Amino acid sequence: MDLSLYAREGEQEFVELTRSFVRKSVQPMFGGDAPDGNLDMVPSILDTAFEVGLAASPCSGMPGFEYGIWGTSADNPTGVRISATLLWAVAEACAGIAMNLHVQGLASRVITSSKGGLPDPPARVAIALQEGHALPGYRTLLGKGGGPDEGIGTRALSAKTGWVITGSKSFVYGMEGPDAFLVFCRIAGNQGGEKLGCLLVPAGATGLEVRDVGGRTGIRACGLSHLVLNEVKVASEHHLSSRDAFPLMGQAVCLHWLGISAMAAGNASGALKAAREYAATRYQGGAMIGEHPAVRKLLALSEARVEAALALLLQTAGFACGNTDFLRRCAIAKLMTTDWAFSAVTDALQVFGGYGYMEDYGMEKRLRDAVVLKTAAGSRNYLETFISDAGREDIR
Amino acid sequence: MKPEALDLQARMDALRPGNASKHLDFFGKLLVDNREMTIWDHDTRLLPAGARIWRRRARDFARRYIRPDALRADSQPREYDPGPIVSQAARKGFQTLLLALPLGTAFPGSYFLKSASFQVAVVAEEFAVESGGIALLLMAHHLGCAPLLMSGHVPTILRHLLPLYARTLRGRPEIMAFAITEPGAGSDVEETEGGAEARLVTTARQVDGGFVINGRKCFISDGAIADKVTLFAKLQGEGLESWTCFLIEKGMEGYSIGRQEHKLGQRAADASELILDDVRVPQRNVVGRLRSGWANNRNVLNYSRPVVGAMALGHARGAFERALEFCRSTVLGGKRLIDYQDVQIELADMIVKLWSARALIWHSCSQFRCYQSASAAAKVAASDISFEVCTRAMEIMGDYGYLENHGAESLWRDSRLTQIYEGTNQINRLAVIEHQWAEISGRCGG
Numbered sequence: 001m002d003l004s005l006y007a008r009e010g011e012q013e014f015v016e017l018t019r020s021f022v023r024k025s026v027q028p029m030f031g032g033d034a035p036d037g038n039l040d041m042v043p044s045i046l047d048t049a050f051e052v053g054l055a056a057s058p059c060s061g062m063p064g065f066e067y068g069i070w071g072t073s074a075d076n077p078t079g080v081r082i083s084a085t086l087l088w089a090v091a092e093a094c095a096g097i098a099m100n101l102h103v104q105g106l107a108s109r110v111i112t113s114s115k116g117g118l119p120d121p122p123a124r125v126a127i128a129l130q131e132g133h134a135l136p137g138y139r140t141l142l143g144k145g146g147g148p149d150e151g152i153g154t155r156a157l158s159a160k161t162g163w164v165i166t167g168s169k170s171f172v173y174g175m176e177g178p179d180a181f182l183v184f185c186r187i188a189g190n191q192g193g194e195k196l197g198c199l200l201v202p203a204g205a206t207g208l209e210v211r212d213v214g215g216r217t218g219i220r221a222c223g224l225s226h227l228v229l230n231e232v233k234v235a236s237e238h239h240l241s242s243r244d245a246f247p248l249m250g251q252a253v254c255l256h257w258l259g260i261s262a263m264a265a266g267n268a269s270g271a272l273k274a275a276r277e278y279a280a281t282r283y284q285g286g287a288m289i290g291e292h293p294a295v296r297k298l299l300a301l302s303e304a305r306v307e308a309a310l311a312l313l314l315q316t317a318g319f320a321c322g323n324t325d326f327l328r329r330c331a332i333a334k335l336m337t338t339d340w341a342f343s344a345v346t347d348a349l350q351v352f353g354g355y356g357y358m359e360d361y362g363m364e365k366r367l368r369d370a371v372v373l374k375t376a377a378g379s380r381n382y383l384e385t386f387i388s389d390a391g392r393e394d395i396r
Numbered sequence: 397m398k399p400e401a402l403d404l405q406a407r408m409d410a411l412r413p414g415n416a417s418k419h420l421d422f423f424g425k426l427l428v429d430n431r432e433m434t435i436w437d438h439d440t441r442l443l444p445a446g447a448r449i450w451r452r453r454a455r456d457f458a459r460r461y462i463r464p465d466a467l468r469a470d471s472q473p474r475e476y477d478p479g480p481i482v483s484q485a486a487r488k489g490f491q492t493l494l495l496a497l498p499l500g501t502a503f504p505g506s507y508f509l510k511s512a513s514f515q516v517a518v519v520a521e522e523f524a525v526e527s528g529g530i531a532l533l534l535m536a537h538h539l540g541c542a543p544l545l546m547s548g549h550v551p552t553i554l555r556h557l558l559p560l561y562a563r564t565l566r567g568r569p570e571i572m573a574f575a576i577t578e579p580g581a582g583s584d585v586e587e588t589e590g591g592a593e594a595r596l597v598t599t600a601r602q603v604d605g606g607f608v609i610n611g612r613k614c615f616i617s618d619g620a621i622a623d624k625v626t627l628f629a630k631l632q633g634e635g636l637e638s639w640t641c642f643l644i645e646k647g648m649e650g651y652s653i654g655r656q657e658h659k660l661g662q663r664a665a666d667a668s669e670l671i672l673d674d675v676r677v678p679q680r681n682v683v684g685r686l687r688s689g690w691a692n693n694r695n696v697l698n699y700s701r702p703v704v705g706a707m708a709l710g711h712a713r714g715a716f717e718r719a720l721e722f723c724r725s726t727v728l729g730g731k732r733l734i735d736y737q738d739v740q741i742e743l744a745d746m747i748v749k750l751w752s753a754r755a756l757i758w759h760s761c762s763q764f765r766c767y768q769s770a771s772a773a774a775k776v777a778a779s780d781i782s783f784e785v786c787t788r789a790m791e792i793m794g795d796y797g798y799l800e801n802h803g804a805e806s807l808w809r810d811s812r813l814t815q816i817y818e819g820t821n822q823i824n825r826l827a828v829i830e831h832q833w834a835e836i837s838g839r840c841g842g
């Protein structure tokens with residue numbers, strides 16, 4: 001799968017830049033014994049990503065502000081497509097590194113697209129979209145949903161100099177040691193009732209507890225934690241928008257799903273490449289295994305699924321805009337691409353026989369990453385319900 | 397009371413099969429089975445008495461002894477000491493199931509009416525529910541013993557298998573391993589056509605009083621801890637058709653353990669390289685006849701593939717049980733997850749798959765002799781189902797599914813191996829065709 005074939009004129013240089021970053025910075029992680037690569041190298045890899053402008057930043061002076069992944073240029077279908085393509089390229093080497101850049105981009109995107117933005121935004125931000133078991137449902141994301149059970153129970157009360165937040169957030173991906181977290185919570189509206197607010201919580205805020213989730217299957221190069229917010233005080237200028245933040249959250253969820261789709265497909269594409277190479281060098285059954293129809297079938301199906309994932313990803317990116325149909329499309333993209341990508345990875349692993357099960361060949365890591373991308377931020381059941389709710393809403 | 401007068405709940409209660417069948421006549425009632433019973437209990441009742449006893453014992457043993465070790469054995473396999481669990485399993489009779497009482501511990505009824513594998517398969521499922529790694533650690537021993545039995549060579553059985561079992565029953569268990577795979581020959585030692593062109597390195601040279609073996613085996617489960625290994629080597633100057641099985645013993649000069657693999661799952665059991673550097677093996681350690689190794693190996697696989705299928709099934713059942721527990725205890729939108737129809741459909745799908753895998757596994761080892769096509773089919777079906785069910789179990793738990801302390805993810809990792817070892821599922825599919833070739837090519841009709 002040659003990504004350059006999919007890059008349009010003017011996009012090539014971004015792909016090339018990413019490839020060079022992957023070659024020089026990401027690939028060296030994987031020389032040693034550790035199954036997820038040398039995780040001690042992650043901070044310096046991310047520093048480089050900021051330097052070369054691949055990591056987006058909410059600070060206008062930083063290189064990635066505009067053209068980083070989900071930077072300000074991702075406000076139209078072309079920009080979204082480019083960001084998705086870059087994520088794919090990084091995930092071909094390591095989906096965990098890609099996840100860091102993705103989440104940083106999401107948070108930056110929310111900050112920069114909020115009305116008014118922030119006066120002095122922090123450089124590294126994580127974004128907390130989920131509570132408890134799942135993301136908010138379709139109607140909640142549209143601002144039509146009911147109570148806390150439907151996904152957002154965290155509340156911020158207005159105080160003298162700002163806000164006081166109480167609640168919790170779960171499964172917050174992000175760079176290790178971020179400067180701040182973006183937290184969506186319910187706040188009192190001007191005309192009574194409630195609306196959604198988006199508040200920036202500094203990492204060191206009193207009352208904020210960042211809990212490590214413990215051991216997990218994959219995407220280990222990216223931090224993952226739960227947040228407990230116990231009367232956390234936030235200054236009023238850290239309230240992102242005076243408007244209802246549901247559109248901001250909807251946009252973040254869309255890009256989150258699209259990004260995960262891109263990473264899943266990129267990871268699968270990397271697995272496919274490795275399997276092809278292996279099939280050309282392993283002798284079994286009187287020939288190189290790539291000659292056996294059984295293996296060719298595995299490779300062909302894997303390739304077909306990677307292509308299908310890419311096609312759906314690019315098609316969905318083409319619909320990027322603020323409307324609610326984009327939410328539905330992104331949910332479909334997440335549901336299908338992560339599933340296809342997972343199958344593509346497991347087929348590619350099968351080509352390696354027993355060697356695929358061992359840490360040395362990196363295929364088992366790809367499988368672990370693939371299952372996390374399939375399960376994280378919207379499981380199959382959740383997405384099926386979401387898509388069906390969106391369809392019903394259309395009819396209404 | 398007329399139906400309209402009943403409220404909806406009462407009407408639904410009246411319509412439930414358990415209540416509705418009260419309206420049947422006596423003989424009609426006799427034909428209805430509405431007992432509230434778990435699938436496990438239903439299935440256990442299907443079994444002949446001996447296998448039923450082993451199924452119950454195995455579940456109790458797995459819960460009591462394997463469950464507490466499972467997490468540690470998976471996360472720190474190198475520090476995990478297999479000694480205590482092996483001794484405990486041996487003491488309870490789980491390590492001597494390849495022979496019927498009084499020589500071993502299998503019950504004769506199930507052994508002769510079903511097959512030598514049947515009771516082992518029943519036990520394997522239960523062990524694998526708790527931990528794939530510990531299940532493999534205990535089950536690989538049977539695989540190592542199998543060539544001694546399958547050789548059909550009475551002196552081998554008398555000389556090696558019976559004393560080994562006797563020692564185990566007396567509380568001095570020994571661990572056996574089975575070694576066919578070589579760095580250059582994995583699928584090739586599991587399949588006819590590849591076998592003919594296999595590039596084997598492990599070679600036995602006849603000398604006075606026995607053989608000298610040189611070569612290498614890889615990925616051998618329990619290889620590092622085994623006291624003895626049934627190891628296959630070609631005779632010098634010949635090909636795979638000369639394959640002969642030898643019993644290699646720990647401590648033999650020139651025999652050593654090489655690399656131990658780091659693997660995705662089933663970590664409690666090591667997968668090791670065996671190095672043979674001029675290892676002198678006495679004549680008495682030749683298992684069966686010279687050049688009978690290939691036939692022996694193929695038949696061992698026929699008996700062990702249903703067991704691998706059963707392990708796969710166990711992983712999937714374990715993941716399912718954890719997902720079910722999660723769905724019972726997680727409340728979303730005011731309802732438990734299990735009360736949602738879409739979740740119920742998902743759970744039902746898993747149950748259907750588990751049940752069908754068990755049916756095929758039990759079928760494949762339900763006659764005295766296990767045969768290639770049925771065994772391979774059971775292994776393929778069960779392992780594919782297993783990986784699918786484990787993945788779904790993780791998915792239904794959402795993000796919690798991939799956290800290590802929720803249990804499903806380790807079984808998911810364990811499960812993936814069952815599609816690879818004992819022949820990849822591709823090679824096993826070819827085994828189905830090979831065995832049924834007369835039928836498939838139209839030479840024999842029905």
Ligand SMILES: Cc1cc2nc3c(=O)[nH]c(=O)nc-3n(C[C@H](O)[C@H](O)[C@H](O)COP(=O)(O)OP(=O)(O)OC[C@H]3O[C@@H](n4cnc5c(N)ncnc54)[C@H](O)[C@@H]3O)c2cc1C
Pocket residue numbers: 282284285286289292293294295350351352353354355357536574575576577581582583584586587590614615616617618659667813816817818819820821822823
């Ligand atoms: C954890 C683990 C434990 C194991 N335990 C043991 C053990 O205890 N004892 C033991 O002897 N072995 C053991 N094995 C070895 C195992 O049985 C082999 O890994 C397996 O048979 C596949 O062989 P391979 O790994 O060499 O893959 P390969 O044979 O190299 O296969 C690579 C790919 O090529 C395909 N392929 C190969 N040949 C053909 C063909 N002719 N036609 C079509 N497709 C083909 C395969 O399906 C696979 O997709 C173990 C393996 C693992 C991973």
